[in-house]
Amino acid sequence: MVRLGLKSKHANQGFTLLEVMLAVAVFAAAASILLMAGSGTLQKVQLLEEKTLAVQVAENYLSELRWTKKKQSGNTEKEIKFADREWLVKSVIKTTENKGILRVEIAVERKLSWREDEPYQLATLVAFMEADAT
DSSP states (O other), X not given: OOOSSOOOGGGGXXXXXXXXXXXXXXXXXXXXXXXXXXXXXXXXXXXXXXXXXXXXXXXXXXXXXXXXSSOOOEEEEEEEEETTEEEEEEEEEEEOSSTTEEEEEEXXXXXXXXOOSSOEEEEEEEEEEXXXXX
């Protein structure tokens, strides 16, 4: 008796070793691509957080300068601790053509964990403020 269209009992036993190895290779490639994309996104989120905090540091430092009684032209560098991080704040105060108005440039830098070289400038703030009334 001949059976047409029917496979033997042993044909549907499972996957071959080659099929399993190919599936594992495809899964490994897809997982590594997703892992790389995820780590890049995480690094961007961390940088965005650092930049946001750096802007707050710059604005706080500008507020300190505005409340200082003796405002003088010149360059200063100051280390500030904010949000459990160390920040380097550089400021340049210049006179302007308008008497009684000073131009203030504030740069906020910080060493980042993934950048082992020089500190990375995260924020720059330019503002104008009233000079000392004399």
